[in-house]
Amino acid sequence: MQTAYLATEQALSVNRLKAPFSPAPPSPTFPPITGILAHMSELRLTGKTPDGVHIALTDNEGGEYTLRISDMLRATVNQPRLTSVPVTDENEVMSVKDIQRRLRAGETMDSIAREGNISVDKVERFAGPILQERIFIIDQVHSLSPRRDGKENGRDSLTFLEIVSSKLAPRGVDIDSLDWNTWRLDDATWTIELHYPNRDGLGSAQFSYDTHRRAITPLDDNAAWMMGEEAPVRRIEPGLIYAESTHPSRAAERIEPKEPIRIDSAPIRSIASSLDDLPDNDPTDEDFEAELSRETPRLVSIRETPAPGDKQDGITARAKVPSWDEIMFGQKPTQEPSSD
Template sequence: MNSDQPTENKDLRVVGRSEDGNHLELTDVGGGTYSVRISDSLRATVNQARLSAVEDQAPEIMGIKEIQARLRSGESADEISRLGNVSMEKIERFSGPIMQERAYILDLAQKTPLRKDSQSQTLADLVLHRLAPRGVDMNLVNWNTSRNEDGSWNINLDYPNRDGAGTATWSFDSLRKTLSSQDEGARWIGGEESLAKPAPRIDHGMIFPTGDTTNSERQAPRLVSVRTDPMQEEDNPIETPTVPALQETLDIEPEAKQDGVKRRISIPSWDDIMFGSKRDKDEE
């Protein structure tokens, strides 16, 4: 082959990386194969060309402070890159201190007792003791943090349950080291679900005992006083049924009466709602 003959340029197409990952495999239209080593200079050239193209198409609309503020409020780098037309490289360059701050706040919150007493467990221990016995894979539990405008932090927890995913959110004051539940999931984990239940409705001047009580603690329905109009009492006196008469209206099976069972309202617990009742598990 004559060395003075000009070399023909060929169009090459990238096939992929080599098996060792250190070379690019290329091919031409004639089926010839080529290999190029992936060097630092090649990486720099490719990245520089891509970044220049982005800057030529549209300018960045977010400064460093706004990027860091959005990261601190919980936005992901992908969201910021898309909304602000900012390269991922720039976001990663300034995200280090923010991510370290969020990790520190999360660790501090997990070590903080949920209530201010010597017997109270830390938030991390409460989550473990509530979820692990119910079959939740603790490796699938995800923690996250985000900062509010008032300086407080949200501690967010996601975990798998019978409905697919359970959530819980606490508000955390890092200066006072206090936690407060923000939703039903957080109240259930903290053992506050009884406070979140609505009070039982009073029907016909009677109160029925609710909650988990033993046989010895169960009580018969009791009458409560009802304030009435004095004028109405004089003109149309209202007959108040006696307790025995009211008890006769309650439909209680004879077998249940022999066991000392009284009329009571059944309210499903938060465990039944989130993880299924024992009866559901037996039927499965």
């Protein structure tokens, strides 16, 4: 039995030698992972280099490094990240949607934080997209050519910013000193507000911008003057007093004295001479006396004679109501008793 086992082992050895020899490929060698982590250093950003082309970095041991500010680096840093909206606390009554809605309506971050009982940092986290949207609306209005009488403007028409500059620059207003602001109303239109320096301190003008129709409409006298349109009709509301608004155009207005009106006396003399030629149709004194002799209606006296009880306790009787003749021709004198 042992002899059979040895014979079988020899046969297998012969078969191995006859088979084609194919050495196994060498396995790739990788450095241990622990070695890579061991040689990595944490770098901290310290700022830009004096030339402004690189950023300066330092490690924990004080070593200094520089990294070139390339387009790839900018794209990597500015790549938007998807962040989950944090769940609001039960005690907080203002949601993220409410914060952004109030920011879009023009409210400040401090007022939103104060009224919502939240921190200003939380409001700032959601203010970035809204502030960029408001800046975009202002830039869009600046480059827009306002329509005239509902017609499209040509390519050579002035933009809105050029129109405003042409009105303010001749009056010494620096274009760089203009302050623009905007906010959105509930009807999806935007209010554009402009502040500019003037002799009284600071002037303002408001415009309405419709993003769908791309139309700009003045909302006050100053805005209408800048766009060369008529002032909008004011809606008088009870309890409000509207004062006359002032704008730089009034500085150029001058009140010129009016010329005296001359009246030609020739037509007047002609009319007077025509009246003199008319026949005299005035009634005579006889006609007037005959008219008076007719019976004239009289007012009925309520009490012409005092009642017996009118004079009591030293109180005289009531005054007699005058008749119609006495009203027209005066009271007759009291007849004196005869001396017979």
